[in-house]
Each structure stands twice: as C-alpha cells, then as structure tokens.
Amino acid sequence: MNLTYQEKIKKASQLIKNSNYTVAFTGAGISTESGIPDFRSPGGLWQRFRIVTYQEFIYDRQAREEFWRMKKELIHHLTNAKPNNAHIALAELEKKGFIKHVITQNIDGLHQMAGSKSVIELHGNQRGAICLDCEKLYKMDEILKMLEEQLNLRCYDCGGIIKPTVVFFGEPMPEKELIMAQQIANQCDLMLVIGTSLQVEPAASIPRIAHTRGAKLIFINKAETDWDWMAEIVFYGSASQVLKDIAI
Ligand code: APR
Secondary structure, three states: OOOOHHHHHHHHHHHHHHOOOEEEEEOHHHHHHHOOOOOOOOOOHHHHOOOOOHHHHHHOHHHHHHHHHHHHHHHHHHHHOOOOHHHHHHHHHHHOOOOOEEEEOOOOOHHHHHOOOOEEEOOEEEEEEEEOOOOOEEEHHHHHHHHHHOOOOEOOOOOOEEEEEEOOOOOOOOHHHHHHHHHHHHHOOEEEEEOOOOOOOOOOHHHHHHHHOOOEEEEEEOOOOOOHHHOOEEEEOOHHHHHHHHOO
C-alpha cells in the first residue's frame, strides 16, 4: 500500500518514538545541502576526479600529487561548510534521547559541528594528516600552507610521506570504529539510513547487519539504492526537508 508523504512522516515519527534504540547511518548525501558535493550523483566527485587508491598513494608520486590536487580544490568546500537542517535535526533527536549514535561515512565533521555527541567516523576525518614514517600529526591549516608551495607533501621532521587521516580505497578500515558500528547495528531496533548510495563496503554492510537482526530501516535518499527493499519506509527526497518534517 503506497503511503502519502504525510502518512510516511507520521509513521516515521511513530517508529522513532516507539523505538528503544535508534541510530542514524549517513553518507555524503546528507552534506550536499551544505555545499559539499557527493561522490556518485550527476556532477559528483568521482565524475570529476579519478579514485587514487591507498597503494597508488604510497608508491606513485604522480598519483599522490593528483590526489593532493583534488584535495586542494575540495578543502575549501569542506572548511567553509556549515551543518544543514538534516545534521541539526539528528543532533536535536540525540539531545532529546531519541537517537543514540550517528554512524557516518563522511569526513566533514558536520555532525559534530551540529552538536551530535556520539559520532562514529568509518572513513576517517579531514581534520588533519599524518606522516606515514614518524607518525607526526599535521593540522589541516598546516597542510593548506604546504599545498600552496607544492603537491608532493613530505614530513618536515623525517621526509616521510604525509597522508590525510581519511580512509582510502584499499586501506584497512579503522578497526575500533568498524567494530563499534557492527555492535551498534546488532543492537539497534531502528536505523535511519540517510544520503548514501550504499555502494562501498564494508560500510554498506552496517544497515544490512541491522536488517538481518530484525531492526526496522527508514531510508532518506534522493535516488534509489539497491537496498531499498530492506526499508520499512523510503523517502526519495531531500534529507534536510524530510528530517525537518519528521522532527519530534
Ligand atoms: N538528500 C538526500 N539524499 C541525497 C542528497 C540530499 N540532499 N544529495 C544526494 N543524495 C543522495 C544521492 O542520490 C546518492 O544516492 O546521497 C547519495 C550519495 O551517495 P554517494 O555519492 O555514493 O556517497 P556515499 O554513499 O556516502 O559514498 C560512500 O564512497 O567515495 C567513497 O569514501 C567515500 O564515504 C564515501 C563512500
């Protein structure tokens, strides 16, 4: 039976109110309304830039410079971005005790900026960078200054390769965060899946774990995904509008 938009909103609010353990799982789509492009939508990043894998970044200077050239262009989007109504709505729901955690694939830090306290970052963050040899940490504004000079960033102390604290394709996932996300997916009874195409593993397995464990899923996404069949309710629309309308 096809529910109207208002009927879906009412049902979603009811599910959240009746839930004992709700969590949110987010992707790049939740931040597009903050001016940060996502990856796979028309005009998305992977249509403009080539994916540089972890192995390439380590062993291929040209690929490394290509990566930093992309980063240099994106950093301005990331550093100037502000949370939108979707981030704010999730932080509000957490403050009111309706949401326990936000599991995110995003590196932009906008959930924390909106006030969310329990945020699990599966793909790292854009707050800094690290030397792969001596593990010296660099803040993003230091990196920005270095990028003004050149693209082959080397550690001031040991000359080692500097890598941003984001997770590359081909790089092992941060173990602590992945285990936490899996544990939460095993325990939750409701998961809001927001702004993600669910095409990247193992992150995309988190909603599947929750579904397999009997949790209900609510999808909020502009486009269809291969996993919409798992959802109790699917909203094809703007994350900030739908979450604003759901607000309890
Ligand atoms: N509201 C709701 N959904 C939106 C909005 C919006 N305002 N804007 C975009 N979307 C949807 C798109 O339709 C798309 O299905 O969000 C989804 C974003 O999907 P991707 O671009 O594939 O991003 P994501 O799923 O987060 O990518 C996962 O892939 O490239 C890697 O490491 C990167 O963490 C990222 C991972």
